[in-house]
Amino acid sequence: MRLGVLDVGSNTVHLLVVDAHPGARPLPAYSHKAALKLAELLEADGSISHEGVERMAVTVAEALEVSEEKGVEALLPFATSAVREAANAEHALARVAEETGVKLEVLSGADEARLTFLAVRRWFGWSAGRLLVLDIGGGSLEIAYGLDEDPDAAVSLPLGAGRLTAGWLPGDPPDAADVRALRRHVRAEIARTVGDFNRLSPPDRVVATSKTFKQLARMAGAPRSADGPYAQRALSRGCLQEWVPKLAAMPAEERAELPGVSEGRARQLLAGALVAEAAMDLFRVDALEICPWALREGVILRRLDRLPAV
Secondary structure, X not given: OEEEEEEEOOOEEEEEEEXXXXXXXXXXXXXXXXXXXXXXXXXXXXXXOHHHHHHHHHHXXXXXXXXXXXXXXXXEEEEOHHHHOOOOHHHHHHHHHHHHOOOOEEOOXXXXXXXXXXXXXXXXXXXXXXXXXXXXOOOOEEEEEEOOOOOOEEEEEOOOHHHHHHHHOOOOOOOHHHHHHHXXXXXXXXXXXXXXXXXXXXXXXXXXXXXHHHHXXXXXXXXXXXXXXXXXXXXXXXXXXXXXXXXXXXXXXXHOOOOOOOHHHOOOHHHHXXXXXXXXXXXXXXXXXXXXXXXXXXXXXXHHHOOXXX
């Protein structure tokens, strides 16, 4: 069947169309993205502005039209941290449903971590052993660990690259004092969770997913996306530590010229790098691998697992 996953995230509304059936690898058929940047459209009380709600409804309507044009049989629409934590989340969801007929499922942070972990486990297989999975989104950082398909530990922290940039790094390039303050904040937040994971056995493999880590790895010399999903991509802590001060000194326009860095995400790349560096340092990770599958694929796999056997 042809499935469409509609991901309303902090940075983008992303429709991924795949051809899939139980027991087989989902095959990407089409991808549609529209910039949203909800982290920049929040009011002082934490609610999504009127402009943000309307933009969300318009971009969801556009994605719905694309899904119909591409022959999607079932649409799996969901929203993540930016909507989940908004003070007016119910109003925003009702407005989208009224305008488009799409009822967004709001994933909890733990669900985001678990579904991303499922995708990584299916990509690498059982032979990968114990996995530690890191995922930096626009609004949150997800961390999950486990040996099976359902992680033994899963947490979500409000350390997304878009959220932190909007709240902590107003300058372009940012002020050095702001960078130091954000670095302290990020490390304090992550450090609170490290003990829960350290009680478990050391991971056999550390894996990162999603756009921020992919861009950091590409910037550090990993293969291009054009080289395909099976090209091995990795990111070392040492290389990342070298890049953080360089990124801090660059305006967003200059960062956008780096390999693999998109113009739309260039401004928040420093915040993402600070989160990645802190996580790798505090979890004592010297290097990690990049997985091409993440939350959207996890949502697809969960849906396929629930289909009746033929």
